[in-house]
Amino acid sequence: MGGDSKYLGLWFVAPYVLGLVLFIAFPFVASFYLSFTDYDLLSSPEWVGTKNYEKLFTRDRTFDKSLSVTLTYVFTTVPLKLVFALFIAVVLNYRLRGINLFRTAYYVPSILGGSIAIAVLWRYIFADTGLMNMFITMLGFEAINWFGEPGNALFTITLLRIWQFGSAMVIFLAALQSVDKSLYEAASIDGAGPWHTFRYITLPLITPVIFFNLIMQTVQAFQEFNGPYIITEGGPLKSTYLLPLYIYEKAFKSFDMGYASAISWVLFFIIMVLTLIAFWSSKKWVYYAGDKRN
Amino acid sequence: MVDLTQTPPNTSDALQRKLKRRAKISATIRYSVLALIGLIMVYPLIWMIGASFKTNAEMFSSPSFWPKEPTLQGYIDGWKTSTPYTFGHFFLNSLWIIIPKVIGTAISCTLVAYGFARFEFPGKNFLFATVIATLLLPNVVTRIPQYLLFRDIGWLDSFLPLWVPSALAGDAFFVFMIIQFLRAIPRDMEEAARVDGANTLQTLIYIVVPLLAPAIISVCLFQFMWTMNDFLGPLIYISSVDKYPVSLALKLSIDTTEAFAWNQILAMSVLTLIPSLTVFFLAQKYFIEGISTGGVKG
Numbered sequence: 001m002g003g004d005s006k007y008l009g010l011w012f013v014a015p016y017v018l019g020l021v022l023f024i025a026f027p028f029v030a031s032f033y034l035s036f037t038d039y040d041l042l043s044s045p046e047w048v049g050t051k052n053y054e055k056l057f058t059r060d061r062t063f064d065k066s067l068s069v070t071l072t073y074v075f076t077t078v079p080l081k082l083v084f085a086l087f088i089a090v091v092l093n094y095r096l097r098g099i100n101l102f103r104t105a106y107y108v109p110s111i112l113g114g115s116i117a118i119a120v121l122w123r124y125i126f127a128d129t130g131l132m133n134m135f136i137t138m139l140g141f142e143a144i145n146w147f148g149e150p151g152n153a154l155f156t157i158t159l160l161r162i163w164q165f166g167s168a169m170v171i172f173l174a175a176l177q178s179v180d181k182s183l184y185e186a187a188s189i190d191g192a193g194p195w196h197t198f199r200y201i202t203l204p205l206i207t208p209v210i211f212f213n214l215i216m217q218t219v220q221a222f223q224e225f226n227g228p229y230i231i232t233e234g235g236p237l238k239s240t241y242l243l244p245l246y247i248y249e250k251a252f253k254s255f256d257m258g259y260a261s262a263i264s265w266v267l268f269f270i271i272m273v274l275t276l277i278a279f280w281s282s283k284k285w286v287y288y289a290g291d292k293r294n
Numbered sequence: 295m296v297d298l299t300q301t302p303p304n305t306s307d308a309l310q311r312k313l314k315r316r317a318k319i320s321a322t323i324r325y326s327v328l329a330l331i332g333l334i335m336v337y338p339l340i341w342m343i344g345a346s347f348k349t350n351a352e353m354f355s356s357p358s359f360w361p362k363e364p365t366l367q368g369y370i371d372g373w374k375t376s377t378p379y380t381f382g383h384f385f386l387n388s389l390w391i392i393i394p395k396v397i398g399t400a401i402s403c404t405l406v407a408y409g410f411a412r413f414e415f416p417g418k419n420f421l422f423a424t425v426i427a428t429l430l431l432p433n434v435v436t437r438i439p440q441y442l443l444f445r446d447i448g449w450l451d452s453f454l455p456l457w458v459p460s461a462l463a464g465d466a467f468f469v470f471m472i473i474q475f476l477r478a479i480p481r482d483m484e485e486a487a488r489v490d491g492a493n494t495l496q497t498l499i500y501i502v503v504p505l506l507a508p509a510i511i512s513v514c515l516f517q518f519m520w521t522m523n524d525f526l527g528p529l530i531y532i533s534s535v536d537k538y539p540v541s542l543a544l545k546l547s548i549d550t551t552e553a554f555a556w557n558q559i560l561a562m563s564v565l566t567l568i569p570s571l572t573v574f575f576l577a578q579k580y581f582i583e584g585i586s587t588g589g590v591k592g
Contacts, residue, residue, distance in 0.1 A: 008494060009413025013421060016406040016469065019462025020421075024428055027439035034438065088331065091324050104578065105332040108339070111574055111581070115523040116541040117563035120548060121342050124353075124556055131341060134357040163335065170582055215430065223432055226525050230545065244434055251438050252530060261438050268435040275430060 034261035041255045052262035063263065065238045066246045070267075073154065073242060074221045077161040082213055085165040089172035090198065103173070110166035118160070119230035126156045126231075147232060150239030157227040157240055168213045175209040176202065207286045215278055222271050243267045346561040353556055369565075372558035375543065376550045377535050381562055384543035391453050391528070391539055392521045398461030399468060399517045400510050406463040407472035408498055412481070425473075428466035441530055455531045456524075460517070468513045475509035476502070512580045519570045540566045 035052055037045035056063050088106060092099055112118050125131045126146035133143040146152045179202060187197045225244045228234055234241035251260035344359030346368050373381045410422055444455040463469050487497045525541040532538060547559050
């Protein structure tokens with residue numbers, strides 16, 4: 001674009017820069033500052049040094065519980081969701097008639113899954129005399145107390161997330177379809193079975209997409225709010241009290257903005273460390289084929 | 295993955311038949327697995343629709359989705375809500391949040407993506423790195439100061455906190471998605487337009503935007519559905535019931551309806567899903583394309 005001032009492009013990105021400064025950069029720095037203060041919205045923030053963090057790590061049993069529940073939730077939902085999404089994508093990646101119908105059926109839950117309506121539905125499905133227990137008793141088993149037992153309650157919100165595997169699946173499917181078919185033919189001539197073909201050809205070629213899905217799903221899972229807020233309300237015994245719920249209640253119910261900021265920085269720090277580990281380790285397992293993908 | 299057309303000529307008919315049979319068995323297994331899982335996945339939704347036409351008593355007595363005596367009572371009672379407003383009022387609120395937000399997103403993200411994809415300017419690499427960083431940045435860490443900011447400028451209990459960040463290309467995912475689309479579009483036509491004397495803005499509007507249409511449509515659709523589903527944003531910023539979008543209205547109906555009025559709540563839940571479902575079925579291919587481009591080519 002010869003002749004243009006070298007600042008022309010800046011005009012186009014100006015809205016983004018403005019938004020970045022106002023709604024991302026400034027709040028980011030401000031929340032770090034707030035995490036070292038006491039701030040109840042009535043008087044101005046009061047500097048308290050590392051008091052909030054000390055309290056978090058030494059005296060806050062709710063935080064311990066919430067952190068461990070969050071980690072359990074993330075480390076079960078993310079792998080299960082990805083494995084399931086990849087499995088279905090592999091099964092779908094085959095010249096079958098009606099493949100689009102199936103793809104749609106699997107994708108719909110991830111479009112609706114985050115909504116309050118689905119959370120409401122979940123709450124009903126797992127109610128004492130809800131759909132799930134009707135099926136269970138029909139099969140001759142004893143009804144399960146889904147929301148009364150800590151492990152069961154966590155299971156219901158975990159299941160809600162895995163149910164939404166469709167978006168990850170669509171991304172996997174697109175990657176699978178871009179794998180060069182001649183590689184499969186070569187493998188088949190060399191006598192490779194389906195498992196070997198998958199393990200040594202397909203899997204390495206789609207590692208960039210596995211990496212992408214892994215990061216996005218992890219960042220999202222750490223921020224899950226609607227499910228536990230509506231379905232289990234964090235209970236029973238805080239067994240589904242994920243950190244975003246704790247932050248929300250500290251900030252917007254007890255108006256303890258400083259303390260809530262400190263929790264959100266701990267959550268941010270965990271996500272950042274895990275993301276960095278993923279990026280660092282990706283050199284060892286993510287395979288980039290000289291950009292030969294379409 | 296056996297290609298039958300390329301079987302060497304010396305292969306016997308028996309082997310060919312065996313391969314064919316194996317392919318058939320494989321297809322059957324795949325279909326069964328897909329159909330079974332698909333049914334389990336979709337059944338809760340189908341059941342939900344059926345249940346919204348049931349009486350409350352029937353809802354807790356039969357796992358079948360088909361109502362024995364179909365009734366609209368759940369819809370009629372649910373629509374009235376326990377507030378002075380009908381559910382239609384909350385639908386209009388949702389729409390009033392969504393439309394400006396979607397328009398703002400589409401315009402700002404297109405401008406910004408065009409700037410990144412087609413121009414060199416000082417600080418470009420740094421700014422592009424911030425797009426990626428924002429993509430990964432958990433909202434939770436910026437939420438509290440954002441709230442304080444909106445409080446200080448007097449925007450609480452209005453739709454502005456929901457509109458304005460999006461109108462400033464705040465959703466990095468969409469910027470990134472359009473950049474990915476733009477990178478795949480050759481620049482020839484834009485250069486030809488420039489030679490013919492079109493200025494940058496004209497080139498963008500008359501040449502680039504039509505080529506980008508599928509990407510922009512994807513962005514609008516995703517933003518529509520995400521906003522329809524958004525709960526935490528309105529929960530924090532909207533406090534008067536008369537401004538509630540449907541997500542907050544549903545939560546309110548759980549809190550205020552007596553425990554046995556599940557049919558009303560499910561009926562209203564079904565209604566809130568209809569806009570997203572309709573949009574999805576009308577424009578499926580844009581969703582699939584959008585999500586594949588954003589993800590795969592990243």
